[in-house]
Amino acid sequence: MPRSRRRLRARVGELSVDQYDELAFGPHYDHLELVSDFADDEAREDAWFANREEILAEEPAGSRPWAWWQYESGLKDSFEKPRPSGHEAEVWLRKQRLLTPFEERELDTRDRMIRDQAGNTLSPESEARYRASAALPTVKTSNAADLNPGGAS
Numbered sequence: 001m002p003r004s005r006r007r008l009r010a011r012v013g014e015l016s017v018d019q020y021d022e023l024a025f026g027p028h029y030d031h032l033e034l035v036s037d038f039a040d041d042e043a044r045e046d047a048w049f050a051n052r053e054e055i056l057a058e059e060p061a062g063s064r065p066w067a068w069w070q071y072e073s074g075l076k077d078s079f080e081k082p083r084p085s086g087h088e089a090e091v092w093l094r095k096q097r098l099l100t101p102f103e104e105r106e107l108d109t110r111d112r113m114i115r116d117q118a119g120n121t122l123s124p125e126s127e128a129r130y131r132a133s134a135a136l137p138t139v140k141t142s143n144a145a146d147l148n149p150g151g152a153s
Contacts, residue, residue, distance in 0.1 A: 015047060015051055016037065018037040019037045019038065019047060020051075020055070022036060022037050022038065022044065022066075022067075023044070023047060023048050023051065023055055023065060023066065023067040024055060024058070024065040024066060024067070025065070025066050026066035026070075044067070045067075045070075045071050048067040048068075048070075048071055049071070052067070052068070055067070056068065061099075061102070061103040061106035061107050061110075062089065062090035062093060062094075062099065062103055062106075062107050063085075063086075063089055063090065064089065064093070066083075069083040069084075070083075090107065
């Protein structure tokens with residue numbers, strides 16, 4: 001059932017810094033006890049959906065905050081199977097086709113810069129083979145300059 005952000009915001013109110021941090025990073029431990037700054041999981045979930053756009057906007061490309069993984073990914077955090085993080089999260093998001101076009105461009109630019117700094121520039125054909133071997137979707141571009149930011153052919 002779709003959620004009305006306006007109604008949720010009115011019911012949830014403004015987030016405290018601790019509540020924001022909990023949505024971004026998850027509940028914290030205090031003397032070996034798991035502590036939440038929300039009354040219960042339902043209140044935390046409502047706060048997430050009321051504030052998700054603002055919290056997502058603060059995340060770097062290829063990552064998601066704790067609450068997104070908890071309430072939207074279909075993966076539940078547990079000690080047996082923790083949610084992906086770092087590069088593993090980026091790969092998972094790519095495979096699920098959940099990266100935005102902006103994130104795709106940001107991550108592709110970052111990857112090209114890393115390869116260029118290492119003196120390891122791939123041709124567009126090699127890039128396509130690399131993506132295929134990694135089972136990652138290909139980003140389509142209509143501008144050859146996008147594939148070769150240095151301008152050299």
